[in-house]
Amino acid sequence: AQSVSQHNHHVILSEAASLELGCNYSYGGTVNLFWYVQYPGQHLQLLLKYFSGDPLVKGIKGFEAEFIKSKFSFNLRKPSVQWSDTAEYFCAVFNNNDMRFGAGTRLTVKP
Amino acid sequence: EAQVTQNPRYLITVTGKKLTVTCSQNMNHEYMSWYRQDPGLGLRQIYYSMNVEVTDKGDVPEGYKVSRKEKRNFPLILESPSPNQTSLYFCASSPGDHYGYTFGSGTRLTVV
Numbered sequence: 001a002q003s004v005s006q007h008n009h010h011v012i013l014s015e016a017a018s019l020e021l022g023c024n025y026s027y028g029g030t031v032n033l034f035w036y037v038q039y040p041g042q043h044l045q046l047l048l049k050y051f052s053g054d055p056l057v058k059g060i061k062g063f064e065a066e067f068i069k070s071k072f073s074f075n076l077r078k079p080s081v082q083w084s085d086t087a088e089y090f091c092a093v094f095n096n097n098d099m100r101f102g103a104g105t106r107l108t109v110k111p
Numbered sequence: 112e113a114q115v116t117q118n119p120r121y122l123i124t125v126t127g128k129k130l131t132v133t134c135s136q137n138m139n140h141e142y143m144s145w146y147r148q149d150p151g152l153g154l155r156q157i158y159y160s161m162n163v164e165v166t167d168k169g170d171v172p173e174g175y176k177v178s179r180k181e182k183r184n185f186p187l188i189l190e191s192p193s194p195n196q197t198s199l200y201f202c203a204s205s206p207g208d209h210y211g212y213t214f215g216s217g218t219r220l221t222v223v
């Protein structure tokens with residue numbers, strides 16, 4: 001069965017700091033990987049996705065993620081965070097209508 | 112506008128009183144799914160559907176029912192709600208594995 005681990009439970013950064021959120025997955029087949037963001041009181045919104053091609057994928061709001069097959073990782077990065085990036089971030093793997101989420105990482109950006 | 116619509120957004124009910132949370136998508140997606148989100152437990156899949164009349168249990172199906180009689184609708188039914196079903200529920204739909212899910216706005220359910 002596929003599963004996802006997110007290592008950071010809560011990350012606190014100051015504005016303009018760089019961000020990297022870890023995500024590791026376990027799945028033996030072809031992977032479809034996603035990062036979602038959930039702003040306070042809202043639903044999940046897709047940030048970016050990877051299923052093939054260039055392992056460095058760019059998403060909305062300046063986020064990017066790198067798929068490293070040998071490490072089973074799909075870490076999320078942003079060079080310079082803003083206060084408005086305060087949210088919860090979920091990594092997910094999706095196959096056959098079965099989407100497994102990590103436990104989420106809460107990001108707090110201090111102005 | 113392409114969207115997944117859930118109703119109601121908020122619901123407070125009493126133990127044992129049957130309820131239905133509706134979910135509708137206007138994107139002609141084949142995949143639909145229900146999740147519950149609880150603090151510290153993340154999102155857990157309740158049921159999912161690959162197409163009309165095809166549904167399967169997710170990780171936490173106990174106490175829930177679903178039906179998929181039409182492609183656009185995927186209601187979640189709680190026949191006899193209990194307080195441990197107090198949660199935030201999300202419906203989602205997808206055209207396939209490469210695309211991920213589009214989520215509805217959520218239904219916050221409280222069972223007293």
